[in-house]
Amino acid sequence: MKKLLPAVVVIALGVVGLNAADPATIIKTKCQACHGANMEKAALGKSKIVNTLDSAKIKKDLMGYKAGTLNQYGLGATMWGQIKPLSEADIDALAKYIPTLKK
Template sequence: MKKIAIAMLLAGSTLLMADGAAAYAKCIGCHGANGEKAALGKSAIITGQDAAKTVEQLNGYKAGTLNQHGMGGLMKGQVASMDDATIKAVADYIAAMK
């Protein structure tokens, strides 16, 4: 029974990462496939950034209360359609980047 529970947990985390990867696809143009680019030459490199920090930033952009490097308007549009689960999935995906 433990093996089944562990397998289900791993499958769930794999699906979450896949969802994060799919949602991150719209970020690639500015941040790069592995978060290796300074978006539009302005942002920090996000590769491996702490998931909690990413969640906080994305929620700030979505709420319109964050405007780092003058990118608030652009980022608000990028995250407007993301729900909490998608934001968390993207944050976890970014945190796992190498």
């Protein structure tokens, strides 16, 4: 039994790693410089204000940027680099969280 314990811990830690990151942290590190802390700004004065979009639109757009197929407002290259490292779980968490930031 003692020999199995380290393997179980490693497997459990691996599963925890699959969870989405905290969307507030993702926004702070990847989004707020252009979109604002509450996603209330038009990035570089060009984009829509993200917190006014619904979850489905946010997810669709983020998935398009992740795939490198979306280039709205000429900001594709910037967004591709920001979104590429995010997991689908991260994107789903962002899509659900961002609309809650409306004031």
